[in-house]
Amino acid sequence: MNWRSIWAIAQKDLKEVRQNKAAWGPAIIVPLIFAILMPILFTVLPQVIPVEDVERELGDMDVMLEAMPPALLALFDGLGLEQMFVLYMAGFMLAPLFLIMPLMFSTVVGSDSFVGERERKTMEALLYAPISDLELFLGKVLAAVIPAIGLSWITYLVYIIVVNVASYPLFGRIWFPLAPWWPMMFWLTPALAVLGISATVLISSRVKTFMEAYQMSASLVVLVLALVVGQVTGVLFLGVGTVLLIGSLVWLVDALLIYLSVSRFNRTSLIANL
Amino acid sequence: MTAIVEVNGLERVFGANRAVDGMTFHVQPGEVFGLLGPNGAGKTTTVRLLNGILPPSGGSARVFGLDPASDGQRVRQQTGVLTETPALYERLSAYENLAFFATLTGIPEAALNGRVLEMLAFFGLEDRAKDKVETYSKGMKQRLALARALIHKPPLLFLDEPTSGLDPEAAQHVNALIADLSHQNGQTILLATHNLLEAQRLCDRVAVMNKGRILAMGSLKELSRKLWPVTWVDITFWQVPAENATGSLKTLRGVKQVTGQSVAWQVQVEGEEVIPQVVQHLAAQGASILKVNPRDYTLEDIYFALQAGEK
Ligand SMILES: Nc1ncnc2c1ncn2[C@@H]1O[C@H](COP(=O)(O)OP(=O)(O)O)[C@@H](O)[C@H]1O
Ligand SMILES: [Mg+2]
Numbered sequence: 377m378n379w380r381s382i383w384a385i386a387q388k389d390l391k392e393v394r395q396n397k398a399a400w401g402p403a404i405i406v407p408l409i410f411a412i413l414m415p416i417l418f419t420v421l422p423q424v425i426p427v428e429d430v431e432r433e434l435g436d437m438d439v440m441l442e443a444m445p446p447a448l449l450a451l452f453d454g455l456g457l458e459q460m461f462v463l464y465m466a467g468f469m470l471a472p473l474f475l476i477m478p479l480m481f482s483t484v485v486g487s488d489s490f491v492g493e494r495e496r497k498t499m500e501a502l503l504y505a506p507i508s509d510l511e512l513f514l515g516k517v518l519a520a521v522i523p524a525i526g527l528s529w530i531t532y533l534v535y536i537i538v539v540n541v542a543s544y545p546l547f548g549r550i551w552f553p554l555a556p557w558w559p560m561m562f563w564l565t566p567a568l569a570v571l572g573i574s575a576t577v578l579i580s581s582r583v584k585t586f587m588e589a590y591q592m593s594a595s596l597v598v599l600v601l602a603l604v605v606g607q608v609t610g611v612l613f614l615g616v617g618t619v620l621l622i623g624s625l626v627w628l629v630d631a632l633l634i635y636l637s638v639s640r641f642n643r644t645s646l647i648a649n650l
Numbered sequence: 651m652t653a654i655v656e657v658n659g660l661e662r663v664f665g666a667n668r669a670v671d672g673m674t675f676h677v678q679p680g681e682v683f684g685l686l687g688p689n690g691a692g693k694t695t696t697v698r699l700l701n702g703i704l705p706p707s708g709g710s711a712r713v714f715g716l717d718p719a720s721d722g723q724r725v726r727q728q729t730g731v732l733t734e735t736p737a738l739y740e741r742l743s744a745y746e747n748l749a750f751f752a753t754l755t756g757i758p759e760a761a762l763n764g765r766v767l768e769m770l771a772f773f774g775l776e777d778r779a780k781d782k783v784e785t786y787s788k789g790m791k792q793r794l795a796l797a798r799a800l801i802h803k804p805p806l807l808f809l810d811e812p813t814s815g816l817d818p819e820a821a822q823h824v825n826a827l828i829a830d831l832s833h834q835n836g837q838t839i840l841l842a843t844h845n846l847l848e849a850q851r852l853c854d855r856v857a858v859m860n861k862g863r864i865l866a867m868g869s870l871k872e873l874s875r876k877l878w879p880v881t882w883v884d885i886t887f888w889q890v891p892a893e894n895a896t897g898s899l900k901t902l903r904g905v906k907q908v909t910g911q912s913v914a915w916q917v918q919v920e921g922e923e924v925i926p927q928v929v930q931h932l933a934a935q936g937a938s939i940l941k942v943n944p945r946d947y948t949l950e951d952i953y954f955a956l957q958a959g960e961k
Contacts, residue, residue, distance in 0.1 A: 380753060380756075381753065381756075384753040385754075388746075388750050391741075496740065500735070501731075501738070501798065502737075503703045504701055504703060504726060504733065505726065505751060505754040506723050506724075506726040506755055506756070507754055643704070643722075644703075644704060647703055
């Protein structure tokens with residue numbers, strides 16, 4: 377295994393994707409909304425709007441909390457109404473939205489590097505290079521996974537800072553991140569980044585253009601939206617155990633998809649698809 | 651001298667399509683060997699088979715004694731390929747393109763910059779090295795692709811249609827560079843082309859192919875001798891020979907036929923070595939000769955004769 381070649385491929389792909397504005401344009405806007413706009417909205421609003429109005433708008437807080445498991449419910453003990461609202465929104469409701477990021481980043485870069493390479497007709501020269509199929513595969517996977525995880529972590533960090541700063545007047549202490557966010561950041565997020573890229577590799581052999589690949593793999597986001605719905609309707613709350621469990625399931629699916637994509641990613645099938 | 655490329659009965663089928671259908675040829679060190687054939691003849695497929703990026707359906711191939719199908723990576727370490735389309739990273743600069751492939755071919759970090767600059771200079775691209783490739787002309791792109799194929803100084807170079815799509819001037823520039831590589835560096839080259847003139851100008855030997863099969867193989871001279879065992883010589887006189895010269899010329903060994911009248915004759919001989927005797931004989935008969943012109947067959951003549959024979 378020649379890591380210098382693998383790394384060179386990853387760097388080359390990243391250099392290329394940086395030039396593809398259609399790829400990273402939306403990928404930059406989404407985290408800005410998640411990490412800055414939404415937490416400010418949900419933490420500052422209850423501080424400026426009178427409590428009664430919040431209550432009228434959202435219905436009774438108790439109703440929303442009813443479905444929550446007791447362990448998480450304990451967090452709300454002894455809090456005022458505004459504090460409860462902020463904790464509920466910033467700590468729980470917004471959480472699954474962040475899971476869109478690793479998926480989105482890795483499918484964007486993956487689409488550009490796996491499908492874009494073919495679309496721009498540069499794949500053939502690469503196939504003639506003295507590298508193995510696996511090295512080529514790993515280089516391209518790293519090109520997608522490393523920035524996907526890195527950018528997601530940066531977004532989390534910004535979110536943590538923004539939430540604490542914006543809600544400081546209300547809480548008077550640093551209260552975020554809550555426990556479930558740790559496995560979300562370090563267990564589920566990497567798993568989703570790998571899910572994004574391995575699904576993209578499998579899709580890439582069936583589509584012709586970067587845009588098609590991007591759109592198809594973006595439909596994975598539906599998975600994440602299911603978590604959002606689950607939480608809003610009270611079916612599924614992202615506690616520590618739940619996040620660990622979901623993360624493990626995703627890693628299992630990853631293992632299967634990676635196995636499939638490695639076995640299909642070889643020169644013979646790549647050349648047939650040129 | 652052992653051959654660098656040894657191909658024996660090589661086959662590759664795509665469904666019912668026999669793209670390469672039992673090809674046999676050898677390429678010697680220092681040789682420029684041409685695969686000449688129309689579109690779809692199987693040239694690109696052959697290049698792919700010999701570099702191990704496509705497995706054969708039958709027969710055998712050895713490149714530097716290695717089987718490309720099982721040892722592709724070691725074969726590719728010693729080959730450079732100019733693909734049919736330049737396949738360059740248009741969004742990157744010439745320097746970045748070359749540095750990337752230099753890394754993949756294992757050129758050590760310390761030598762990398764020097765090698766890239768050397769190639770850019772050799773191919774006349776150093777002034778534009780930092781510009782994105784998308785701003786290059788077609789000719790510059792082709793030279794850059796050639797530089798990429800040669801970045802690791804491979805002992806065997808594959809050129810797949812090196813001048814297709816170039817304007818005549820750029821094509822000539824690229825061909826001159828290829829000729830330089832062959833004459834000055836003794837570069838072994840396997841050239842795939844449908845361009846007869848290009849093959850004629852650059853190749854020591856050609857394999858004329860169609861539908862995956864080799865129709866004939868050899869140097870231009872060998873091929874024309876095989877197809878036309880006799881040579882026609884056009885002779886123009888300043889002053890015609892004596893009356894009976896036609897008859898006595900026919901009795902000369904190696905002369906098969908004499909036609910023509912007054913100052914323009916056509917003489918058919920068995921080989922070029924007979925021509926001096928013909929000239930001597932006519933001079934002895936009092937002729938004064940203005941021009942002796944043995945008809946050369948071009949690859950084009952050969953090519954069309956072979957393709958006609960195929961039908
Ligand atoms: N990957 C492939 N799948 C199916 N058919 C192919 C493939 N590659 C080449 N062919 C067919 O093989 C034949 C030879 O093609 P090719 O080697 O590209 O010819 P050339 O380079 O001489 O123009 C053609 O009929 C072509 O359609
Ligand atoms: Mg071809």
